[in-house]
Amino acid sequence: MTSAAAHPIVGRTVLLMGPMASGKSSVGFALARILGADFADTDVRIVREHGPIPEIFAAHGEEAFRDLEAQAVADVLAEEHPNGIVVALGGGAVLRRETRERISGHHVVYLEVAWEDVAPRLVGSEDRPLLHGQAEASWRELMAQRRPVYETVATLKVHAAGGTADEVARAVADQLIPLQKELTRERRH
C-alpha cells in the first residue's frame, strides 16, 4: 500500500465516472484503500436514505432520482475529508450540468469499458432500471449518448477491463499520482 504521507493525492477528491458495471464502486473502494482516503458511493447513500433505486425510478421517475443524485454529490463534496475522498458516482450523475460544474477542479476518472467487458458483469442484474431488461441494446444506447459527456468531463481516462478491480485501482493510482505531481509543480511556477 502507498503510504498516505508519501503520495501527493492525499487530501484530494477523486471521482470515478463511467457506465453501468464499469467498476466505479469496486475500483473506487480499492483505490481509496491504496490512497489511504475515505470512500463514498453516491448510489449507496441514496439507497440508504431513500430506498432501492428501481423503486425510486418506478415511483417518482428518473428526474426525481437525478435530483437526489445531484444532492448526494453536492453533500459529499461539502464534507471535510482531511485524508481525501474517492467518490463512486452513479453512471448518469454527470448528465446534470450542476454536477459537472461542482466536480470541475477535482480529479474525474473515466473508467472506460466496452460492452463485451461488462456483459458478464451484468448477467442477472436487477438493480439497474435503465437497462429495461434489454441489457445490451440499452447499455449501448446509453453509452452512445453519454460517451461524449464522459470524454469531456474526464481529467483521466483508464481502461477498466484489463484486470481485477484491485488491479484497475492500482493502474488509476499509478496515473493519478504523477498527474497530481505535475499539477502541483505547474502551480508553483
Ligand SMILES: Nc1ncnc2c1ncn2[C@@H]1O[C@H](COP(=O)(O)OP(=O)(O)OP(=O)(O)O)[C@@H](O)[C@H]1O
Ligand atoms: N475489473 C473488474 N473485473 C471483473 N469484475 C469487475 C471489475 N470491476 C468490477 N467488477 C464486477 O462487476 C460488477 C459491477 O461492478 P461495480 O458495481 O463496481 O460497477 P459500477 O460501475 O459501480 O456499476 P453501477 O453504475 O451500476 O453503480 C460487480 O459485480 C463487480 O464485482
Ligand SMILES: O=C(O)C1=C[C@@H](O)[C@@H](O)[C@H](O)C1
Ligand atoms: O447509468 C445510470 O443512469 C445509473 C447507474 C447507476 O449507478 C445508478 O445510479 C442508477 O441505476 C442509474
Ligand SMILES: [Mg+2]
Ligand atoms: Mg456503483
